Amino acid sequence: MHRRSRGSGRGGIATADPSNPHEPPTPQLAGADPLRARPTEAAAHARAAVDQATGILTARLLLPPDRGLDVLRTVSQHLDEQLPDVAEDIIRWGLGHPLRPSIAEELRRLVD
Structure with missing residues (x-):
């Protein structure tokens, strides 16, 4: 119509x-x-995952608030993976699941 x-x-x-x-x-x-x-439901979910993962990185790695998203983006780029996919792995880590070794290694390299 x-x-x-x-x-x-x-x-x-x-x-x-x-x-x-x-x-x-x-x-x-x-x-x-x-x-x-209009933003799709999938896009809204992806953005929420990125925001949550940013908060988890900031809290668990004691990063300045503006650094969490930078670290998440860099890990995504270095692993050649989509940002929301890496964010979902970070969220699972925040819930107590083991972190994928490739992500853990990138985080160590970026933060240490």
Whole structure:
């Protein structure tokens, strides 16, 4: 269900949520992919994992608050692994599971 949006002046379209007839349509630019207009659930989960892992690194390794994310990114880059995947391993470590040896070695190298 697409209808022209009013007042945008850019030739955009408005998409209505068919599951909620009371919600006003969300303005979209013509040709925009509505699935990319909002963060997906997977992206939100990945961001939350990165934030949690950053906090765990900061607390367990006694890092300055701004250094935790830098360490997490560097480990991810050095291991050539996606940041959220490394973050999930750090979270498991924070919950008492053993840390993967490759991650442990990188952390030792970066922090010591």
